[in-house]
Amino acid sequence: MNVENRLANKKRRSQKIAFGIFSFTSYSVVALLFVILAFIVVKGIGAISWEFISEMPKNGMTEGGIFPAIVGTLCLVLASMIFAFPIGVLAAIYLNEYVKAGWPKKIIKQMTNNLAGVPSIVFGLFGMSLFVNKLGFGDSILAGGLTLGLLVLPVIIRTTEEALKSVDDTFRQASLALGASKWETTSKIVFPIAFPNIITGLILSIGRVSGETAPILFTVAAYFLPKLPTSIFDQAMALPYHLYVISTSGTNIEASRSMAYGTALILIIIVLISNLLANGLRKYYGKKVKMN
Template identity: 60%
Template sequence: MFGLFTLCMLAVVIPTLLIIGFIVVKGIGTVNWSFLTEMPSMGMTEGGIFPAIVGTLYLVTGTIVFSLPLGVGAAIYLTEYAKQGRLTRIIRIAVLNLAGVPSVVYGLFGLGLFVFFLGFGSSILAGSLTLACLILPIIITTSEEAIKSVPDSYREASLALGASKWETIARVVLPQAIPGIMTGSVLGIGRAAGETAPILLTVAAFFIPRLPGSIFDQAMALPYHLYIVSTQVPGMPESIKYGTALVLLGVVGVFFAIATVIRLKFKQMNHME
């Protein structure tokens, strides 16, 4: 069984490393300071991808701002406050089902609700809200499991010392659950940063050689930019395609690293306590 599990692990890890290594080898020669900081030019066949990087950072940051508090709040309610019964089970099943909905459906939902009905137009705000809806099921599910993993004895001890229910949740339960919550957040961020269909319908522009001035502006984004240069621009050098893919991996890696540092810090704090 140990050998079988080892093979299963290698079947996941080795292809992942090969994909990352292939992109690094193909794209590392293109990634330099000018590629990262200059505006695109000559139909995106020359210059850099700075607007796409900034647009991606805006979108991912906005997605985190909207989805993380709402997702963790929903998980707290379902776990700590909601009466456990048929309705709660139905809600949990609905959340799990939403996690499997294709991203293009979320894009159409965001197009109808945020772009047209609420009048946000094709903008960073509409794109961030759409991506937030996309990753909410992941954050809710993982946060709920992390909160459930906190032993009930912690809650009972806090209540016995005179703390209120909310003080117990805020000062005892959440600090213990944050490592698990951050794991779910990392998964959600990775999915949001790499999605193309939702931002194609709500925010992404083909070519904008300037930075967005507000959350109501359109923006370029690395996933959509990579799709365009790979399929729609004739004569695009292969090195630019792989360089863009490498930068996208780097941007996602930065957010992963930040979340990992926060998770490890809270783990250390919990062990010290």
């Protein structure tokens, strides 16, 4: 009996230690996130004003505002999502619902995983070679958006696949048993149920696209362009590249540093708002699925 008690106590101690380590790690990550956010807020809040958000940059970007960079970033996010989200979702539906298990499916999945691990600067070089030079789009929102779309395509495919896998097979079997076709089952039963989780891929993609610098450096970003783009074939400023330039320009260091922190804060706010909107969309469709 004493041996059993000792073993039970040992298991409980081991369990408490393990939970303690996991809790400490989790809270440390959250604390680190808040430290970073607090640092950016404290350093950047002084630069934030209506003029900073709404005006054009002046005097080599050490004065004025960042409005063209905000608009350019939003245009790039929109262009990349219009390209990547439908293609990624359709590719995942094909892989999960139509391709049978075997070596072709394994190869496609492996290539998708490998594509997700390619450095972003490689995507930038590829986008410059294909979209800017070969297809003749030039340095433009279209070239930048397509490059960023390729960058996040593996993320959307994998998250959509996981969302589709989470749908119980009984829904598919019941639909097919009632005489529905494979496509009707997928489009009217499986996809609506999985859609709230598919939005997760959209959220992750928006966050990554918003902060990428290397791909837009080769395909769209302008150093100093105090005007708004009028078409998808125009160059544009973007917040990540703007942040990089004013942080490394070396002119009027104090003013540049203040603008850099302010730009970083605006970028974080844009990503946060985008994520909140996407989460709201996910909750909305999640409630519709439960009601149906």
